Amino acid sequence: MPRRRDNRLDLLQGTLDLLILQALVGRTRHGYEIARWVEATTADALRVEEGSLYPALHRMVHRGWVTASWGVSSNNRRAKFYALTAGGQAQLRVERRKWTRFSEAMTRVLEARPA
Amino acid sequence: MxxxxxxxxxxxxxxxxxxxxxxxxxxxxxxxxxxxxxxxxxxxxxxxxxxxxxxxxxxxxxxxxxxxxxxxxSNRRSELSEIAHDATRALRLAVRRLRRRPEFSLFALLTLTVAIAAFSALFTVLERLVLSPLPFDEAGDLVRIESGVPGVGPDAVWGLSQAGYFDFLDNASTLSSLGAFSVGGSNLTSDAGPARVRAAAVTATLLETLRLRAVVGRLLGPDDDVPGGPAVVMLDHAFWQTRFGADAEVIGTTIELDGSPSEIIGVLERGHGLPDRPADVWRPLQLDRAARPVNAHWVSAIGRLSETTADAAQSELDGRTAGFVERFPSAYSDGFMRESGFRTIVTPLKDYVLGDSSRTIWILFSAAGLLLLIALANVTNLYLVRTSARRRDFQVRTALGASRRHLTWQCLTETLILGAIAAVVAIPLARVGIQLLLASAPPGLPRLVELDLGRATVLFTLGVGLAMGIFLGLVPLMARTFESGGGVARHSGARATISRSGRRARQVMLASQMAVALVLLAAGGLMLRSLTQLRAMESGFEDERVLSLDVFIPWSSYSGYVPVSQFYRQLLDRLEALPGVERAGATTRLPMIDVGFCSAMFFEDQPLGEGEVPPCLPVALASPGFFDVLGIPVDGETPTWADVDSGSGSVVVTQALADRIWPGEAAIGKGVRGNGWAQPFYRVRGVARDFLSDGFDRPPIEGVFFPMRPIDGAPLWSAPNAMRVVIRTTNDASTIIPAVRSTIRDLDRNVPLANVRELRDAIWSSPSVSRTSFSLLLLGVAAGLALLLSTVGMYGVVSQLVVERSGEIAVRLALGARLREVIAMVMSQSMRVALVGVGIGVAGALAAGRALDAVLFGVDPADPLTFGAATVTLLGTVALATYLAARRAGRVDPIDTLRAE
Structure with a gap:
């Protein structure tokens, strides 16, 4: 039975959307592929919970950030593929900026010398 | 598994x-x-x-x-926004379509608006008149309680006796409360001078029974309503406004009522008073329980049922009435009960107030409904015509995949907009209509005061508009417009069949419209004829150029017959001396105005047997000159002032009375008196030609006119301090009013006068006449509008029928037929349809006439003149419309028409 890896990080609030949008840059993926891409890219440091992935995806469809269309997966099954829309790209820029500012701010706090 | x-x-x-x-x-x-x-x-x-x-x-x-x-x-959200989007789009489309055919839209709108407005206005007025004629809380529980005495006269009805009133008040379990009142004239003196007012004397329990409230001050209470209680008075709201300028400070001040000071304690709620008996001031009746029971029935009574029916109250009071002889031997004897047929009558107050008119009013309701029906028929028709024109359009769209639901929705939005706009426009219009109706309403219909569209009626009006809109929107469905089939492909073949079935529909439409219009028109015509008959009625007296006024001379300064008759003699002499006055007279009973009161009469040559009851006959005091003023011829002689002053006891009876009491005998010289059979008797000196007095639909009065002074030993009722003075003038009666006023003021500054008006106006504004004539007026309005709407509608149908045949007309003309012949052919066809409609309509109108019979006056319900006029009007309209349309169709170049086909 696969064990939980201890070096895994919990997702910060609000970063799931950013991860999904980023996963869809330049290509379409279905839900499992998105989750897999995040794990692989972060060397399993970040993991997307299935419980939040799908509601988030569907929400994003209705917000017009991504579109969904049925296609065939690599293992030859019907799968729903998600693609970034122009609105999604704009949203991605917004989320990225937010994240950058946040992490810069965090870094500055952590690097500050005690007074 | x-x-x-x-x-x-x-x-x-x-x-x-x-x-x-x-x-x-x-x-x-x-x-x-x-x-x-x-x-x-x-x-x-x-x-x-x-x-x-x-x-x-x-x-x-x-x-x-x-x-x-x-x-x-998210789906739900997007569905909602999609529906909203669809709706606005449909609305925009509908508005665009409506604007593309402005005449059609305008016509439909106008017809609907007029009909809805008329219906709402009529409905509002009628609703107030019929459905809620009583301004009281839970008015359905109120009953009027009277004594019926069929032995005295066929319809003779008395009030309750004091003893009877208390007996019911204390014991009747079917009544939760019971109140009594009596209305009469009173003399009011305040800072503003003297005035003659209508005064109601009421028990405190009456206020409780009617659930009246005071807007200022307080109501009369049980402490006020005791024998020898305080002299207090409440004011009617309208009287408070006109006489005291709605000044709340009048509470606690004192006015003089019939010479005795009374304190004003309160003002009644606006629009609330005695049913059908307007009163200006209300004072406590102060009945005395301890008084010895007497056979005098002067108390009017209204009770409130205690969660039971009027029938239950009737049977309980029947039982109590049967015990009167035993309980009140001083007032009731077995003989009296038997001979008079004495019994107590319980009538729901609403029925009592509405009387015979409720039937008229239901007829009016139906007329208003028919009006709506005609308008609906008009617009439906128009829609059918348009629908067949749009049929091809719809078929194309159906073929392109538009769903039936979608197309229906489109039609519906269009008609709903029409209905809604019509209803919204109709609301202010109905307001104006109500004001117009009220302006033409005669006085004496108290419940009509301050009438306006209520919230309920506004909603109702909107509802009617929307309902009409929905109905019209479904017309294309009923006409099966959306059926696709191969209609588009073989359209010219399809068109022929459509127009054939369409034409049949329109013919049926025309015929039924004719029928409905004829019924309304005939009913309206009958009512209008009744009205003119009523106006031209031979009353037996002349009411033109007669001024009538009410005079009351205070008891405090004129007590007894001698000073009173001297005052009136002086007054009449001075009035007759005025330029422009031919004759002046006075009476206590003015024909058509003073209705109802009768008194037991005894005749010298007809002594009564044991237990026999004397007839109750209308009696009055009249001055010399009274019959001359009204132009009523008198056989024998009319008493002069010399007769009056000498106390000769000369009376005048009417021919109808003489015929009943002394058939085949000369009445002159006979002896007559009230107050029991005994000497001396008054002598009949003159017999007046018959005249109407109790209403236009009543037989001539069987009256006895006594002199203004009694003879010794035969008392009259009381000195006639209050009399109605009538003055015959040479020219316009109204011009002498200032001179009359100053004459009375010169004679005695303290004498009030009231109701100075021309007799003709006075008669036409009396409650019985006014209710009838108002109803007739309302029906006349409904009939007029019906004629207008159906004329317009029929014109539309007829011209459409002709337009459909324009191809045929063109062919005939191209083949050499003369225009005149073609027109004749077309006309004969539509006239045939119209005649069918007229036939059905006449049958319907005859049936309606039978229902109307009760309210008609002097007109046969199958009056040939009315029916003829209605038929001719409608046929004429159809003929004219056909002619115009056919001529127009014939004028067009036949080739053009055929090409267009």
């Missing part, structure tokens, strides 16, 4: 889920299976891989639910 059933349950659950949920499931399954596959690739055994995937996934059901919920929420 269990596995199988599990599978089945799974399958079933799967299938029963919505498409969206199935997609979510599929998506999650793929994910799950991919996870399992990955774990397997990492080297786990199959079931280990599965449980690892399960653990990682957590609660699959929860994920599924959450995801599906996201979809559902």
């Amino acid at each position: 269990t596995q199988l059933s599990d599978r089945y349950a799974e399958l079933h659950a799967l299938l029963s889920r919505s498409r969206l949920e199935r997609e979510v499931i599929e998506e999650l399954e793929l994910h799950f299976d991919s996870l399992v596959e990955r774990y397997r690739d990492e080297g786990f055994a199959e079931d280990e891989a599965r449980s690892a995937a399960l653990e990682r996934f957590g609660d699959i059901e929860r994920v599924r639910h959450e995801t599906a919920a996201v979809d559902r929420r």
Whole structure:
């Protein structure tokens, strides 16, 4: 039975959307592929919970950030593929900026010398 | 086996889920299976891989639910916005379509608006007159209680006796409360000078029974309503406004009522008073329980039922009345009860107030409804015509895939807009209509004061508008416009059949419209004829150029017959000396105005047997000159002032009375008196030609006119301090009013006068006449509008019928037929249809006439003149419309017409 890896990080609030949008840059993926891409890219440091992935995806469809269309997966099954829309790209820029500012701010706090 | 059933349950659950949920499931399954596959690739055994995937996934059901919920929420939102979007689009389209055919839209709008407004106005007025004629809380429980004495006269009705009133008040369990009142004239003196007012004397229990309230001050209470109680008075709201300028400070001040000071304690709520008996001031009746019971029935009574029916109250009071002889021997004897047929009558107050007119009013309701029907028929018709014109358009769209529902929705929005606009415009119009109706309403219909469209009526009006809109929108459905079939492909063939069935529909429409219009027109005509008959009625007296005024000389300064008759003699002499006055007279009973009162009469040559009851006959005091003023010829002689002053006891009876009492005998010289059979008797000196006095629909009065002074030993009722003075003038009666006023003021500054008006106006504004004439007026209005609407509507149908045949007309003309012949042919055809309609209409109108019979006056319900006029009007309209349309169709170049085909 696969064990939980201890070096895994919990997702910060609000970063799931950013991860999904980023996963869809330049290509379409279905839900499992998105989750897999995040794990692989972060060397399993970040993991997307299935419980939040799908509601988030569907929400994003209705917000017009991504579109969904049925296609065939690599293992030859019907799968729903998600693609970034122009609105999604704009949203991605917004989320990225937010994240950058946040992490810069965090870094500055952590690097500050005690007074 | 269990596995199988599990599978089945799974399958079933799967299938029963919505498409969206199935997609979510599929998506999650793929994910799950991919996870399992990955774990397997990492080297786990199959079931280990599965449980690892399960653990990682957590609660699959929860994920599924959450995801599906996201979809559902967004779907609902987008569906709503889609509907809103559709609706605005449909509205915009509908408005555009309506604007594209301005004449059609305007005509439909106008017809609907006029009809809805008229209906609402009539409905509002009628609703107030009939459905809620009483301004009291839970008015349905109120009953009028009277004594019927059929032995005295066929319809003779008395009030209750004081003893009877207290007996019912104390004992009747079917009545939760009971009140008594008596209305009469009173003399009011305040800072503003003297005035003659209508005064109601009421018991405190009456206020409680009617559930009246005071807007200022307080109501009369039980402490006021005791013998010898305080002299207090309440004011009617309208009287408070006109006489005291709605000044709340009058509470606590003192006015003089018939010479005795009374304190004003309160003002009644606006529009609330005695049913049908307007009073200006209200004072306590102060009945004395301890008084010895006497056979005097002067108390009017109104009771409130205690959760029971009028019939139950009737039977209880019947029982109590039967015990009167035993309980009140000083007032009732077995002989009296038997001979008079004495009984107590309980009538629901609403029936009492409405009387015979409720039937008229239901007829009016139907007329208003028919009006609406005509308008609906007009616009429906128009729609049918337009619908067949748009049929091809619809067929194309159906063929292109537009759904039936979609097209219906389109039609509906269009007609709903029409209905809504019509209703909205109709509301202010109905307001104006109500004001116009009220302006032409005669006085004496108290419930009409301050009438306006209520919130309920506004909603009702909107409802009617929308209902009409929906109905019209469904017309194309009924006409089966949307059926596709091969209609487009072979359209000219289809067109021929459509226009054939369409034409039949329009012919039926025309005929039924004619029929409905004829019924309304004939009914309206009958009513209008009644009205003119009523106006031209031979009353037997002349009411032109007669001024009538009410004079009351205070008891304090003129007490007894001698000073009173001297005053009136002086007054009449001075009035006759005025330039422009021919003759002046006075009476206590003015024909058509003073109605009802009668008194027991005894005749010298007809002594009564044991237990026999004397006839109750209308009696009055009259001055010399009274019959001359009214132009009533008198056989024999009319008493002069010399007769009056000498106390000769000369009376005048009417011919009708003489014929009843002394058939075949000369009445002159006979002896007559009230107050029991005994000497001396008054002598009949003159017999007046018959005249109407109790109403236009009543037989001539059987009256006795006594002199203004009694003879010794035969008292009259009381000195006639209050009399109605009538003055015959040479020219316009109204011009002498200032001179009359100053004459009275010169004679005695303290004498008030009231109701100075021309007799003709006075008669036409009396309650009985006014209710009838107002009803007739309302029906006349309904009939006039019906004529207008149906004329316009019929013109539309007829011209459409002709337009449809324009192809045929063109062919005939092209083949050499003369225009005149073609017109004649077309006309004969539409006249045939019209005649069918007239035939049905006449049958309907005859039936309606029978229902109207009760309210008609001097007109046969099958009056040939009215029916003829209505028929000619309608046929003439159809003929004219056909002629105009046919001529127009014939004028067009036949080739053009045929090309257009």
